[in-house]
Amino acid sequence: MIKRAIGVVVVGAALLAPTTATAQEHSPAAASRPAADGWQRVGDGITAGLSGLAVEARHGAAVDAVGVRDNKKPGQNRLVALGLRPDAAPRVRPLEWVGDLPVDLEAIDAVPGRPHEFVALASSGTAYRVVHGKDTAKVVAVFRLPGISPDANYEGFALSVVRGKTVAVWADRGQDDRPATLSAAEWNPADNSFGKPAAAEFRAPYPTENVRHASDVKLAADGRLTVSSAADPGDDGPFASALYDAGRITVDRAGRIRLAVSGAPHRLAAVTGHKVEALTCLPGSRTGILGTDDENGGGSVAFADFCRR
Template sequence: MIRHAVIASATVLCAFLAAAPPATGAPGPSDGWQRVGSGTLGGVSGMALVEGAPVAQGLADAVVVRDNQGDRESRVATLRLRPGHAPAVRELPWFGVLPAGLEALDAVPGRPGHYIAVAGRGEAYHIVVADGRAVALGGPVALPGRHDGDSYEGFALYRDRSGRTFAVWATRGSGPRPAVVRAASVRVGAYGPEFGTVTARQEFAVPFPNEDEVRHASDLKVLSDGTVMVSSVSDPQVDDGPFASAIYEAGRLTVNVAHDAVLRLKPKNDLVPFALFTKRDNRKIEAIAFAPGSQAVWGTDDENDGGSVEFDRVGR
């Protein structure tokens, strides 16, 4: 790996783990990656750290989503990561309208246990993770500006100093077609997210990866200071890879005097990877998460090789 230090529903459906066995084995390998899912049903497509739980190098509690579509395939799992121990992975039953292909996840600020999960077609689900299960409150809500054929992989929630919450989300883009990043205010009520008007829209493309099918935004998160972090991947459409990935400090989210979200993303030629994984690394990073301070966690959906996580630092 090369690093660049630049910077309750009427219908109840249950999805039990049928074909994505929990990860087992020795503590993380020497390269720092730890397996948290096996095979094509065990990938990590979105991730959020548990609010209020301690985070340090090698130590975190997280919730992850998997982009599975079968009725009895896992959608949500919890991770307990501790230094010197193999990850404790728990696949959760899902109660509520069953989504197909969850691709992104973030925690609702100030509401421990509450999350917004986003499916690839642009549907947002308000879920509560508690008591060993994931419960969807109400039905799915379409992301503003969604179009047929769009594919979404990045979603983040950000609370500004006034206490307002904003959502930022992105299509993944593909090859010459850049990702499209949008932002709007959001209120997470009892039965689902209520999005305001989109006040920011910007295209985003990366210099690396630069071959195979390039997905310019495979995940997206916003740090406490408004910094927008984006992961990008390449996929040769072969389940054994090889894959390549990069994480970028993509720009800034600010809020203007009218309380509207404003995006200022860097052009392609100004981007330098914060972390870079070549085809030799063979990692397809589809989930990123950040704790206050300097801790970060990357999550992969490596297809036949399952899902893995790795700790990193974002100190500046």
């Protein structure tokens, strides 16, 4: 069983401890161990944050994961392999990207039933299917999401099998008065094609200023959607985030994908001092991992109990 590293002060059960970044967290000594609040550093500076996370394997309390970084220039890292343990320093290994070079990767999830395969999503709505080798991330397909808007900024993506169908969910983040838009469709991993998408708006009650209503999304096997929201006032913060039970995916008797989004979402957790842009869950567990892109403050991860089995 993976030990929960952080505990939250919100409505309902506590899941995460509110945290404020300190100078000690940025010191070499602090980087060699988890911070007192449970956050673990995975990179320093504006090119080392995490904008998406996916679990690759689990070995008892140890988790192998991959994370994307929203870098835009040649020579900057796009995908990183992470070896995570609740009570030890993360192992961080940048991977060589082989294939069409993406700009601004914002999300990633594992392809169900295909070990070491992932779909990473750029903010433009372009998806990159990659295979993780020893030291590489090799692009095997590039495709566009259906129904994307040129004015949107896509920050969330998830894949899961719901009632026998592989379902993709993606999120345009929204901004302040403009709500996020969640979309869902059946996805065929054989040829990367999509069924007819369903869409609905999502608005986060908190944070309330400089808010991106959807900074990531994850889909459980029972169809429930977890959405992270984040406040981003600039490269130096201050940042704040929240997690929500946002709605549900169902499959009707005709096999069509249905999307229901809550107009009053239940808040699962709130975080101060970090911009949560990445969510992932350990299979068959309530334990998940949060990842942050704290801009000039770099990136961190933390274990938390926010998932559905």
